Amino acid sequence: MTSVPSESKEKESRGHFAELLKVEGKLALREPTGLGVGIGLPIILLVVFGLIGIANPGNVASTGYTVLDLYVPVIMVIGFIFLGIYCLPVTLVRYREMGWLRRVSTTPAPPSRLLAAQLILNLVLALAAILIVIFGSEFIFGAPLEVGIPYFILSIVLSIAVIFSLGLVVAALVPSQTVATGLTGLLTFLLLFLSGLWIPPATVGGPLATIMYYSPSGAAVRALLYSVFNTAPPYTAIVTMVAYTVVFAFIAIRYFRWE
Amino acid sequence: MVMVQHLVKRYGEFVAVDDISFSIEEGEIFGIIGPNGAGKTTTVECISGLRTPDSGSISIYGLSPQKDRNRIREFLGVQLQESAMPPRLKVGEALELFASFYPNPVDPDRLLETLGIIHVKNSIFKKLSGGQKQRLSIALALVGNPKIAILDELTTGLDPEARRETWALIESIRDRGVTVILVTHFMDEAERLCDRLALINHGKLAVLDTPEAIAALAGGNRVRFVPSQPVDDKTLYAISGVVEVERKERYITVTGTGDLAASVINSLARIGVHVSDIEARGGNLDDAFVKLTRDDASGASGGVQP
Numbered sequence: 001m002t003s004v005p006s007e008s009k010e011k012e013s014r015g016h017f018a019e020l021l022k023v024e025g026k027l028a029l030r031e032p033t034g035l036g037v038g039i040g041l042p043i044i045l046l047v048v049f050g051l052i053g054i055a056n057p058g059n060v061a062s063t064g065y066t067v068l069d070l071y072v073p074v075i076m077v078i079g080f081i082f083l084g085i086y087c088l089p090v091t092l093v094r095y096r097e098m099g100w101l102r103r104v105s106t107t108p109a110p111p112s113r114l115l116a117a118q119l120i121l122n123l124v125l126a127l128a129a130i131l132i133v134i135f136g137s138e139f140i141f142g143a144p145l146e147v148g149i150p151y152f153i154l155s156i157v158l159s160i161a162v163i164f165s166l167g168l169v170v171a172a173l174v175p176s177q178t179v180a181t182g183l184t185g186l187l188t189f190l191l192l193f194l195s196g197l198w199i200p201p202a203t204v205g206g207p208l209a210t211i212m213y214y215s216p217s218g219a220a221v222r223a224l225l226y227s228v229f230n231t232a233p234p235y236t237a238i239v240t241m242v243a244y245t246v247v248f249a250f251i252a253i254r255y256f257r258w259e
Numbered sequence: 260m261v262m263v264q265h266l267v268k269r270y271g272e273f274v275a276v277d278d279i280s281f282s283i284e285e286g287e288i289f290g291i292i293g294p295n296g297a298g299k300t301t302t303v304e305c306i307s308g309l310r311t312p313d314s315g316s317i318s319i320y321g322l323s324p325q326k327d328r329n330r331i332r333e334f335l336g337v338q339l340q341e342s343a344m345p346p347r348l349k350v351g352e353a354l355e356l357f358a359s360f361y362p363n364p365v366d367p368d369r370l371l372e373t374l375g376i377i378h379v380k381n382s383i384f385k386k387l388s389g390g391q392k393q394r395l396s397i398a399l400a401l402v403g404n405p406k407i408a409i410l411d412e413l414t415t416g417l418d419p420e421a422r423r424e425t426w427a428l429i430e431s432i433r434d435r436g437v438t439v440i441l442v443t444h445f446m447d448e449a450e451r452l453c454d455r456l457a458l459i460n461h462g463k464l465a466v467l468d469t470p471e472a473i474a475a476l477a478g479g480n481r482v483r484f485v486p487s488q489p490v491d492d493k494t495l496y497a498i499s500g501v502v503e504v505e506r507k508e509r510y511i512t513v514t515g516t517g518d519l520a521a522s523v524i525n526s527l528a529r530i531g532v533h534v535s536d537i538e539a540r541g542g543n544l545d546d547a548f549v550k551l552t553r554d555d556a557s558g559a560s561g562g563v564q565p
Contacts, residue, residue: 019359023352030347030383099342106307106337107403108329109360 016109020117028121034091038083038125042133045075050141069143072133073224074197077159077217079129081191083122084164086184089171091118093180102259111258119164126160134228148230155227158241159220163191165248166216172256191217213237216244260285260438261306261407265315268301275301277462278315288429288439290453290470292446294552298462299442300340303409306440307337319407333362336405338396340412340442346385350376350395353384354402361403374398374428390421397425401432408432411442426452446544450474456544460552476547480519481540483512487533498526510536 028034046068053066092115095101105111137143170187174180192198195217201209212218219240223233261283268276276298283289291299304310306317308324308331317324322331344353354371358364371377374394379387387395393413400408410429414422429452433439443449449456450470458465458473466473490511495504500517513523520539527534 016356016359019356023348023356026352027345027347095345098344099339100344102309103339103342103344103399104360106309106332106335106339107357107360108332108362 017113017117020109020113021120024114024117024121028125034083034087034122034125038079038087038122039129039132041082042075042079042129043136045071045078046133046136046141049075050137053141053143066141066143068137068141069145070200070225072137072143072145072228073221074195075137076130076133076156076224077163077195077220078192078197079133080126080160080163080220081188081195081217083126083129084160084167085170085188085191086167087125088118088122088164088167089174089184090177090180092168092171093174094177096257096259097177099259105258122164123160130156145228146230147228151227151230151233152224154238155220155223155233158238158245159224161245162216162220162241162248165245165252168252168256169248172252191215194218195221214240216241219244260320261289261440262318263302263306263315264317266302266305266312266317267314268298268305268310268312274462276305276312276459279457279459279462279464280315281457281464281467283438283440284455285438286433286436287454288433288441288452290449290456291440291442291459292444292449292456292548293459293465295444297459299444299459300411302459303411303440303442307335307409308332309337333403334406336400336403336408338400338408338410338413340415342396344384344395347383349381349383350387350391351380353395354398357399357402363404364402365404367398367402370398370402373431375424389416390418393417393421393425394428397428401437405437407438407440409440409442412444413441414443414445414448422448446548450544458548458551465551470544473547473551474541474544476551480516481512481514481546482520482523482537483510483539484523484534484537485509486511486527487535488531490527490532494530498522 049068049071053068056066092101095114095118101111101114104114134145134147138145166187167184170180170184174183194212194215196212201212201218201222204212213222213236219237223237223241226233226237263282264280266276266279267274279298279302291302293299301310305312306319306324308328311325319331319335324331350371351367354367358367368377368380371380374397376391376394376398379391382391384392384395393416397410397413400410413429414425417425426448429439429441441449441453453470455468456470456473457467466476492504495501495511495513498513499522500515500519501513501523502515503513505512505514513519520537524534524537
């Protein structure tokens with residue numbers, strides 16, 4: 001009887017993770033839905049609001065700000081919503097449904113690495129969207145942003161965490177790609193509304209405004225709005241996002257199905 | 260080197276695998292056959308560590324697929340039934356990716372060449388034919404240079420030519436010293452490839468032997484003919500080698516051992532009976548399969564599977 005092959009060395013795990021990232025990156029380029037909605041959409045919104053801002057300078061409720069100035073956080077959060085709520089869960093559910101997660105789980109590479117690679121890929125896209133929106137609005141359309149780096153980083157990290165963890169809840173619980181596409185569509189629409197894309201909470205007023213402020217996307221927009229004008233975000237927005245993230249992450253980890 | 264003892268796996272009320280034991284020798288092609296839903300796939304999924312048995316034990320080179328998952332995966336290649344890849348992943352990329360998962364992979368290009376799919380290396384998965392997808396699936400199971408390969412229903416959906424090519428491939432894998440566990444419901448495939456066969460029916464091991472020995476269980480050779488004049492059973496049973504006689508319309512079918520056709524023709528000629536429309540065939544695995552699975556189904560359990 002032959003002996004059992006020797007144990008693996010630790011270096012292999014890094015090798016296969018790099019390879020996984022490379023493959024996921026190539027696939028993202030070949031099927032550029034993520035690039036399109038995650039980055040393309042923020043660019044389109046940036047241009048649209050930028051042009052409105054140029055046409056009507058400083059006319060938003062006589063604040064002296066243009067539409068674009070006030071919509072920078074919304075545009076960024078929309079990018080996160082499409083990447084985290086749409087692209088990430090739909091891809092993961094599809095991988096599960098086609099048996100790809102299961103296929104990988106028969107190899108020495110844990111399938112969680114595949115999930116991590118997808119997560120990192122979408123985070124990179126989110127980062128790209130942030131940079132494009134900030135630089136585009138400030139240098140092309142001249143928005144008077146004074147990004148307070150510590151506030152901004154805190155708000156961005158929490159915004160992404162809350163939206164992506166909600167996306168992972170969808171990936172964990174949804175049984176099929178068909179359901180995933182429908183549910184994420186609905187959820188995306190709901191979160192876009194709550195973020196204030198169509199009507200900002202300040203305009204809405206009343207209990208609906210409160211609901212918007214305490215929703216995942218509404219809290220994200222609120223925190224970012226303060227941060228891009230170098231003001232400390234309201235602690236309620238911060239606490240709201242932390243609380244959602246903890247709950248969502250718990251559900252996603254607890255109920256994630258590999259097959 | 261693979262020992263399965265008293266394996267039991269239930270899905271809710273349904274007992275998919277009910278107390279199965281067998282052992283697999285190094286370097287053999289071990290076949291697992293049985294009707295659909297018999298528990299074949301569940302058995303190999305337990306061996307590959309994808310499922311946890313409810314009771315019983317499995318040992319692979321002394322390791323447990325559940326406890327020593329990570330170590331076993333390094334030398335166990337698995338080809339899953341109905342498993343797809345991301346549609347735009349290229350053949351070469353998939354193989355490079357899987358090669359990176361293993362400590363001592365084989366050269367992906369050489370493997371693609373051996374499998375005859377090197378020409379589609381840069382094609383995306385979606386564009387492959389059924390046979391090419393199947394070959395790629397086998398390639399992914401072998402790229403880690405495994406000592407054991409589990410192949411589940413690998414020729415289902417392939418055309419006859421592709422099936423034959425795949426068989427030749429499996430033999431070449433075995434010749435390289437890889438132990439192959441082959442799940443199939445094609446009897447010709449099992450007969451042609453396997454050194455030993457486990458026939459599973461309703462989650463139980465019905466028989467475990469060489470294909471020849473199992474085929475012999477069907478009752479050996481069979482000769483069907485039309486006699487020129489009536490012959491009674493007594494005369495037929497007196498012919499050397501005849502074990503069983505069946506009649507259907509004008510036809511008589513005798514089952515037995517030895518050179519049955521010759522002895523039937525000669526013996527009947529001696530009493531002035533000529534035979535026509537003669538048709539002889541050896542016992543085969545198909546007959547044995549039908550017999551063994553039918554015998555079991557008519558037994559006490561007789562349960563309908565979900």
